[in-house]
Amino acid sequence: MKLLVDDTRHTLDLEATIALQSILPRMLEFAEGSPITRLWVPKIAVGFFAGRTFRAGLDFRRAPYRWIGSAEEWTGSGRVHLHLKDDRDLVDLLQGDAVAIRPGYGIWHVAGLLKFQTFANRFQTFLRMGTLGKKEIKDCLFQARLLLDLTLDAAIHVAAQDPWLKSMGSTGPAGWAHFGLRGLSGEQIDRWIYRSVEGVLKVCRSEPEAGAAVSLIFPTPEAAISLISQATDSSSGTALGQVEVRGFIPLADALNLVFDQIPRYTPPLI
Amino acid sequence: MSEGFGASIPKSKALFERARQVIPGGIYGHVQPSATIPGVFPYFAERGEGGYYWDVDGRKILDLMCGYGPLILGYHHQEIEEAAAIQRAKGLVFNHPASLSVELAEKLVDRVGFADWTVFGKNGSDMTTWAIQVAREHTKRSKIAVVSGAYHGVDAWCTPGKGGLILEDRVHIHTFEWNNLDSLQSLFSDYAKQFAAVVVTPFHHPAFGESELPHEGFLDDLEQLCHREGVLLVLDDIRAGFRLHAGGSHRPYGFEPDLSCYCKALANGYSISATAGKEEFRKAATRVFLTGSYWNNPVPMAASLACLEIIARESVPEHLEQMGLRLQSGISAVAKAAGVDVRWSGPPSMPYLSIRDDPNLYLIQEFAAKSLDRGVFFHPHHNWFLSQAHKEKEIDLAIEVAGDVFRSLQNG
Numbered sequence: 001m002k003l004l005v006d007d008t009r010h011t012l013d014l015e016a017t018i019a020l021q022s023i024l025p026r027m028l029e030f031a032e033g034s035p036i037t038r039l040w041v042p043k044i045a046v047g048f049f050a051g052r053t054f055r056a057g058l059d060f061r062r063a064p065y066r067w068i069g070s071a072e073e074w075t076g077s078g079r080v081h082l083h084l085k086d087d088r089d090l091v092d093l094l095q096g097d098a099v100a101i102r103p104g105y106g107i108w109h110v111a112g113l114l115k116f117q118t119f120a121n122r123f124q125t126f127l128r129m130g131t132l133g134k135k136e137i138k139d140c141l142f143q144a145r146l147l148l149d150l151t152l153d154a155a156i157h158v159a160a161q162d163p164w165l166k167s168m169g170s171t172g173p174a175g176w177a178h179f180g181l182r183g184l185s186g187e188q189i190d191r192w193i194y195r196s197v198e199g200v201l202k203v204c205r206s207e208p209e210a211g212a213a214v215s216l217i218f219p220t221p222e223a224a225i226s227l228i229s230q231a232t233d234s235s236s237g238t239a240l241g242q243v244e245v246r247g248f249i250p251l252a253d254a255l256n257l258v259f260d261q262i263p264r265y266t267p268p269l270i
Numbered sequence: 271m272s273e274g275f276g277a278s279i280p281k282s283k284a285l286f287e288r289a290r291q292v293i294p295g296g297i298y299g300h301v302q303p304s305a306t307i308p309g310v311f312p313y314f315a316e317r318g319e320g321g322y323y324w325d326v327d328g329r330k331i332l333d334l335m336c337g338y339g340p341l342i343l344g345y346h347h348q349e350i351e352e353a354a355a356i357q358r359a360k361g362l363v364f365n366h367p368a369s370l371s372v373e374l375a376e377k378l379v380d381r382v383g384f385a386d387w388t389v390f391g392k393n394g395s396d397m398t399t400w401a402i403q404v405a406r407e408h409t410k411r412s413k414i415a416v417v418s419g420a421y422h423g424v425d426a427w428c429t430p431g432k433g434g435l436i437l438e439d440r441v442h443i444h445t446f447e448w449n450n451l452d453s454l455q456s457l458f459s460d461y462a463k464q465f466a467a468v469v470v471t472p473f474h475h476p477a478f479g480e481s482e483l484p485h486e487g488f489l490d491d492l493e494q495l496c497h498r499e500g501v502l503l504v505l506d507d508i509r510a511g512f513r514l515h516a517g518g519s520h521r522p523y524g525f526e527p528d529l530s531c532y533c534k535a536l537a538n539g540y541s542i543s544a545t546a547g548k549e550e551f552r553k554a555a556t557r558v559f560l561t562g563s564y565w566n567n568p569v570p571m572a573a574s575l576a577c578l579e580i581i582a583r584e585s586v587p588e589h590l591e592q593m594g595l596r597l598q599s600g601i602s603a604v605a606k607a608a609g610v611d612v613r614w615s616g617p618p619s620m621p622y623l624s625i626r627d628d629p630n631l632y633l634i635q636e637f638a639a640k641s642l643d644r645g646v647f648f649h650p651h652h653n654w655f656l657s658q659a660h661k662e663k664e665i666d667l668a669i670e671v672a673g674d675v676f677r678s679l680q681n682g
Contacts, residue, residue, distance in 0.1 A: 167436075167437040168432050168435060168437075168440075169440075175630070212630075213629075213630040214630065219275070233294070233295055234304075235295035235296060235297070235298070235302050235303075235304060236286075236290045236295055236296050238303060238304040238308045239283075239286050239290075239296055239297070239302070239303035239304065239308050239309075239313060240276075240283070240286065240287070240290075241275030241276055241308065241309050244275070244308075244309075245304060245308070246632055246635055247630045247631060247632055247635075248478065248629075248630040248631055249304065249305075249478065249631075249651070250477070250478050257432055260433075
């Protein structure tokens with residue numbers, strides 16, 4: 001019996017899904033996240049192609065910025081096409097690696113393209129908790145929020161497609177888990193993720209009527225970043241109060257099992 | 271961290287900081303802090319006496335978990351310690367088993383009634399895993415049936431964790447529903463003549479959920495079904511063994527397993543486990559390799575001989591039941607007076623407390639946290655364990671604290 005986790009094609013598919021559907025949308029949030037980042041936004045739309053196939057696009061031409069997932073919606077002026085050899089190169093690019101890009105349609109928007117490149121680099125740096133030079137924005141809560149959103153979003157795809165998780169059987173506890181990110185001034189950002197008995201996940205940004213079966217509160221942004229990026233293991237983080245867990249712990253464990261698999265498909269986040 | 275987190279356990283926290291540098295996760299397994307209430311329950315213990323223990327922060331805690339089961343007579347029981355000390359003075363590990371191993375095997379065979387032989391290990395998993403190998407050796411079949419949600423140890427075929435597992439680890443492990451013989455019969459039909467063993471606990475005690483006693487006739491019918499199908503019935507009596515009955519848990523429930531695994535209460539905290547089996551499986555048992563560096567250590571055997579003796583001589587299971595009933599009725603009364611609706615499940619000597627309309631355990635966790643602050647260890651999501659060291663005084667203290675806490679919960 002062969003385990004599918006050795007199937008590199010399958011792994012690449014999931015990497016690409018996460019890169020396009022979880023990491024790219026975070027770039028929009030990064031753009032809209034603070035007055036400084038808004039200044040960095042290029043006024044173009046960038047489309048990512050694997051070969052000749054449109055895979056996804058980011059539209060920064062006017063607010064609200066948009067993530068575009070279908071070729072039918074990929075219209076209008078101010079578009080730049082970035083052609084990558086294949087999904088592998090596309091994933092590597094979106095994970096911050098240097099790959100060969102063949103600019104296509106819209107190449108004459110050179111200034112916008114260069115601005116996008118700078119913007120994308122800043123996003124990658126921010127996501128990895130680096131500083132941003134003279135224009136450094138120091139906002140741990142914002143960074144924690146981006147990481148949490150990326151993680152929850154990626155978890156949906158990993159839960160659905162990771163071959164090892166599927167081989168282990170997905171049946172488990174169902175319910176909503178509440179994640180709370182506390183800022184240093186007392187503000188709190190909340191997210192909810194639902195797990196079905198079959199292990200299907202969905203994310204929500206407003207409190208579900210059913211209430212949360214388990215609550216995970218990060219008392220500081222630094223703690224959240226450390227745990228979400230898996231720099232600190234969840235067992236230690238819980239014992240040290242970096243995350244306060246209350247409620248139906250098996251649900252948190254079931255989600256954690258999914259979160260644990262995410263780094264297989266994403267770049268190291270710190 | 272949030273202000274005040276772990277304020278009552280500074281030494282535990284400091285020790286944990288050191289632990290996580292050199293131990294993955296700091297503390298692992300069922301005693302990891304996240305299994306109780308982190309920041310409130312102790313992380314490290316210092317010493318114990320009778321029904322109490324002291325954590326590294328010097329707090330005296332009434333222990334209703336008994337080390338998660340082994341301490342059936344309480345901490346530092348004099349007669350047990352003396353028996354162990356006598357053997358310890360003679361030697362710890364030899365090139366051969368000590369004569370005590372024969373004495374203990376004879377004692378267990380005699381005590382459990384259904385069995386003709388016994389072997390020894392160190393932990394529960396040693397025995398459950400060995401038992402299914404014996405079943406496979408005897409039947410030359412592959413499949414094992416277990417109850418959904420049951421815990422049988424940490425080996426790949428049964429661990430509740432998933433890390434490190436591969437698909438093949440569980441290919442031959444199938445689940446059926448507790449108290450539902452049809453669900454097992456259905457498995458037997460789907461995989462005719464492929465099952466080697468059915469592994470069950472005497473009552474169902476899933477983690478984070480209420481315990482379930484066997485329905486009338488369930489275990490007896492299960493025994494009959496297994497015999498008809500040529501499948502070994504393996505009793506995992508690791509957790510409950512000798513707590514419900516001095517002769518093992520099959521006795522009060524009126525059935526006979528083919529193999530039965532024991533551990534926790536066998537030696538009052540000394541590390542030993544055992545499997546007892548019927549004559550017809552002796553040959554298979556001799557063919558399944560069984561050993562370990564310390565499995566012939568006679569000190570736990572000395573402790574076990576003394577422990578089994580005391581359990582029968584002093585009617586310990588009956589005492590545990592009495593104290594359990596006192597605890598249940600007392601806590602139910604103070605809860606009701608405070609307007610809290612509680613329910614009990616499982617046998618009185620291993621009670622599981624839950625609060626009605628608290629499906630996600632928030633209230634029981636708050637109850638457990640506040641009780642620990644007042645010096646009583648009520649586990650929020652695991653069955654509790656009573657010991658012989660718990661007398662009326664300890665039980666009444668637990669009830670008093672529970673009453674205080676329930677009142678405080680109702681007062682917000």
